[in-house]
Amino acid sequence: MSEQRTDSETYQGQNAVTASKRAPVLMLQGTASDVGKSLLTAALCRFFANEGLRVAPFKSQNMSLNSYVTPDGKEIGRAQGMQADACRTAATTDMNPILLKPKKDMISQVVVHGKPYKDLDARTYREKYLPEAEQVVKEALERLRESYDLVLIEGAGSPAEINLKDRDIVNMRLAGWADAPVMLVSDIDRGGVFASIVGTLEILTPEERDRVKGFIINKFRGDVSLLQPGIEWLEQKTGKPVLGVIPYLPGLALEDEDSASLDQKLEQAPPLREGQLDIAVVRLPRISNFTDFDALADEADVRLRYVSSAKDWGAPDAVLLPGSKNTVDDLLYIREAGLEPLLKEHAARGGALVGICAGYQMLGQELHDPEHLESDRTHTEGLGFFPTVTTFTPDKRTVRVCGTTLSSWGEGMDLPVSGYEIHMGRTQFTAPVRRLFQIAPEFPENNDAPPDPVEEGAVTAEGNVWGTYIHGILDNDALRREWLNRVRIKKGWRKEESAEGLGYRAKREQQFDRLAEHVAKYLDMDKVRKLIHT
Numbered sequence: 001m002s003e004q005r006t007d008s009e010t011y012q013g014q015n016a017v018t019a020s021k022r023a024p025v026l027m028l029q030g031t032a033s034d035v036g037k038s039l040l041t042a043a044l045c046r047f048f049a050n051e052g053l054r055v056a057p058f059k060s061q062n063m064s065l066n067s068y069v070t071p072d073g074k075e076i077g078r079a080q081g082m083q084a085d086a087c088r089t090a091a092t093t094d095m096n097p098i099l100l101k102p103k104k105d106m107i108s109q110v111v112v113h114g115k116p117y118k119d120l121d122a123r124t125y126r127e128k129y130l131p132e133a134e135q136v137v138k139e140a141l142e143r144l145r146e147s148y149d150l151v152l153i154e155g156a157g158s159p160a161e162i163n164l165k166d167r168d169i170v171n172m173r174l175a176g177w178a179d180a181p182v183m184l185v186s187d188i189d190r191g192g193v194f195a196s197i198v199g200t201l202e203i204l205t206p207e208e209r210d211r212v213k214g215f216i217i218n219k220f221r222g223d224v225s226l227l228q229p230g231i232e233w234l235e236q237k238t239g240k241p242v243l244g245v246i247p248y249l250p251g252l253a254l255e256d257e258d259s260a261s262l263d264q265k266l267e268q269a270p271p272l273r274e275g276q277l278d279i280a281v282v283r284l285p286r287i288s289n290f291t292d293f294d295a296l297a298d299e300a301d302v303r304l305r306y307v308s309s310a311k312d313w314g315a316p317d318a319v320l321l322p323g324s325k326n327t328v329d330d331l332l333y334i335r336e337a338g339l340e341p342l343l344k345e346h347a348a349r350g351g352a353l354v355g356i357c358a359g360y361q362m363l364g365q366e367l368h369d370p371e372h373l374e375s376d377r378t379h380t381e382g383l384g385f386f387p388t389v390t391t392f393t394p395d396k397r398t399v400r401v402c403g404t405t406l407s408s409w410g411e412g413m414d415l416p417v418s419g420y421e422i423h424m425g426r427t428q429f430t431a432p433v434r435r436l437f438q439i440a441p442e443f444p445e446n447n448d449a450p451p452d453p454v455e456e457g458a459v460t461a462e463g464n465v466w467g468t469y470i471h472g473i474l475d476n477d478a479l480r481r482e483w484l485n486r487v488r489i490k491k492g493w494r495k496e497e498s499a500e501g502l503g504y505r506a507k508r509e510q511q512f513d514r515l516a517e518h519v520a521k522y523l524d525m526d527k528v529r530k531l532i533h534t
Contacts, residue, residue: 022145024532025058027180028216029155029171031196035187036218038079039254040246041154043519044528045086046512048150056095056148057083060137061156061170063100063108065288065325066255069420071443073399074114075099078291079154082255086512089148097140098133098169100125102286103325103374112136116396130167137169138177150532153180160203172208181213181531183243188227189219194234201238213531214243216523221248244523253298253511255291269305276303277487280316282339282359283308284330288323289422292356295475295504299484301496310338318352318487319343321359323471327392327425328375331362331382343383352487353385353465360457360467361425364388373424385465386458387431396424401456401470403439405479408459415479418442419472427469433458436466464490477503 026044030037041057048055057080068081068091076096084091099111103119110117110125113136120129144151159171168174175182184200186193201209215234220227224245231242272278281293283306297304307313321343324330334340347353355363364382368391369375382388402418409415417437436457444451457468463486474480485495 022142023056023148023151025141025145025151025153025178025180026528026532027153027155027175027178027182029159029175029182029184029212031158031160031184031186031200032190033157035185035190036246037154037185038083039252039515040185040216040218040519041152042079042083042086042254042512043515044152045083046516047520047525048152049087049089050513050516053149054089054147055087055150055152056089056144057087057154058094058141058144058151059096059154059156059170060141060174061098061100061133062096063102063156065101065286066291067099067101067289067422069398069400069422070114071400072114073441073443075111075396075398075422076114078255078289083152083154085508086516094140094143097136101288101325104286104329109325113140114398116394126164126167130169133169137174141174141178153178155182158200159208160200162203172204172211175211176207180211181534182211183214183216183528183531184212185216185218187219188217188245189221189248193217194230197234198237212240214241214527216243217245219248220245241524241527243527244519246519246522249515249518252515253294253507254515255294270303272303275493276301277317277484277491278315279304279318279320279487280307280312280314281305281320281322282334284322284324284358285333286325286330288325289357289471290322292322292471292474293320295477295480296484298504298507299480301488302484307339308337310342313339313342316346316351317491318354319346321353321355321362321467323356323422324358326374327358327361327390328367328369328377328380330358331367331380334362340383347385347465350462350464350490352483352490354483355467356473357421357423357469357471358425360469361388361390361423361427363458363465363467364390364427365430366390367425368392385460386429386467387433388427388429388458390425390427392425394424396422397469398422400442401439402442403437403453403456406435406438406455408434409436409479410482413482415476415482417470417473417476417479419470419475421469422471423469429458434461435459436468437470439470475504477505480504 028037028041045055059080062077064077066078067075068078070091074093077099080096081091093114097113100108102108106122109119156170186196279302296302362383363385366389367380373392400420405415435455436459438453439456440453459466
C-alpha cells in the first residue's frame with residue numbers, strides 16, 4: 001500500500017463522524033508554476049458562488065511576496081485573498097495557513113496562520129518544519145470543509161518534483177489526505193503541453209495518477225480545431241479526458257500572484273502614446289505587493305513601466321518606489337544600479353516621487369536594524385527626503401485601514417482612503433513634517449470601540465515627494481485621479497476628468513464575472529460538477 005493511500009485512509013478515519021457535514025473538494029494542480037492555476041481557481045470560485053454556493057479557496061502553502069491582509073489583520077498569499085474576493089467571502093488564514101516570503105537566497109520568512117513564525121533556510125524548513133506543518137494544513141482544510149459548501153484547492157508548482165514528493169504538503173499528498181479529485185492544468189503558450197502532461201503522469205504513482213480526473217489546457221491562442229489531433233492522442237494515451245481548452249483572455253485586470261508574471265511585464269512595456277504620462281516603478285529584486293500599481297496600469301492616460309537600471313530610466317513623469325521584503329538590501333541595490341542620483345535629480349526638478357511601505361522607509365534619513373532582521377548591516381543611510389528614522393523590529397504590523405486625506409493633500413480635499421499595512425519597520429520623525437492621511441483600523445479587534453484615528457504618511461514641503469505605509473493607496477479612485485492630474489498640470493497639460501462608469505474596485509468585480517464566464521464557456525462544467533460530487 002502506498003504512503004498516499006495510508007495518509008488518505010487515516011485522514012478519512014479521523015473525520016468519519018463529521019463526514020456527512022464536510023464540504024466536497026476539487027483540486028487544481030499544474031504541470032509547472034505560472035500555468036494559470038490561481039486564475040482558474042478564481043474563475044471557479046466566482047462561477048460556483050454565482051450559482052449560490054458558499055465557496056472557499058484553499059492553498060496549504062504559498063511562496064509569494066505578494067500578500068493580502070485579512071479582515072482580522074492576518075497575512076496570507078495575495079492569490080488566496082483574491083480568490084476569496086471572487087467567492088464573495090471574507091478571507092481567513094485557513095485559506096492559506098502557510099505563507100513563505102523569500103528574504104534572501106535560500107532563506108524565507110515562514111508565516112503561519114497570518115503571523116511570522118521563523119526565518120528558515122530551505123533545508124531546515126523541509127526537514128524540521130514540514131512534519132509539523134502537515135497537521136496545520138489538515139486542520140485548516142477541515143475547518144473550511146465544515147464551514148462552506150465547496151472548497152477549491154490550488155496546488156503549487158508541479159506534483160512531479162521527485163525530490164519534494166516524500167514531504168509534500170501542497171500537491172498529491174494533500175490530495176490524498178482530502179481524497180480530492182484533481183484537474184491537471186498545463187500552459188500551452190509556453191510549448192510542450194502534451195509532453196508536460198504525459199511526463200507529469202509518468203512520474204506520479206499509480207494512485208496519484210488515479211486522482212487525476214482530466215486535463216485543462218490553458219492560455220490557448222489560435223484555431224482550436226488544429227489542436228484536436230493532439231487532444232485525441234492525449235486522451236487515448238492516458239485514458240483521461242481533456243476537460244477544456246481555455247483560450248488566452250487578454251486585458252484581464254486581476255492581480256498576479258508573484259514576480260514571475262512581473263518579469264513578463266518588464267519585457268512587454270507598452271509604447272508611450274500621445275497624451276500619456278510616463279510612470280516608472282523601480283523593479284527591486286525583492287519587490288513585494290506590486291499589485292499596488294495595477295490601478296495605474298488601468299488608466300488610459302498612463303504608460304506604466306518597470307525600471308531596474310540606469311539604462312532603463314528614460315524621462316519618467318513620476319517614479320514609484322514599491323514595497324520590498326528586504327528594505328536594506330534593495331536600497332543598496334538602488335545605489336549599486338546607479339538609480340539614486342537619478343531619483344534625486346528627478347525630485348529636484350519637481351518630478352513626482354512616491355514611496356509605498358519599504359519605498360517610504362527608503363525615502364527617510366536612516367534605517368536601523370539592531371537585531372539584523374533584514375541584513376547584516378546595523379545602520380544604513382536612507383535617501384534623505386524625510387526626517388525619519390526607521391527601526392526594524394520582530395513584530396509585524398498587519399492591519400486593514402481606512403480614513404481620509406489631511407489638509408496637506410489639499411485644502412478642502414477630504415478624500416476617502418483605504419488599504420492595508422504589512423511592515424516590520426517602525427518609523428519615527430526627527431523633525432516636524434507634513435502628514436498625509438488620518439486613518440484607523442477598518443476592523444477593530446474584538447468588536448471594541450474603534451481607536452482614535454492617527455496621522456500617517458509624509459509629504460515634502462514642495463509636495464512632489466510623498467510616502468505612505470498604506471498598500472493599495474492608489475486603488476482609491478479620487479485620490480489616484482487627483483495625483484495624476486497634479487502630474488499632468490506639472491507638465492503643462494490639462495486635467496483629465498475621471499471616466500464615467502465603474503471605479504477600480506467595481507471594475508475588479510466585473511473582471512471576476514468576465515473570467516468566470518470565459519472559463520465556463522470552454523470548460524466542461526457538467527463533468528466538473530460530477531467530479532465535485534463523486
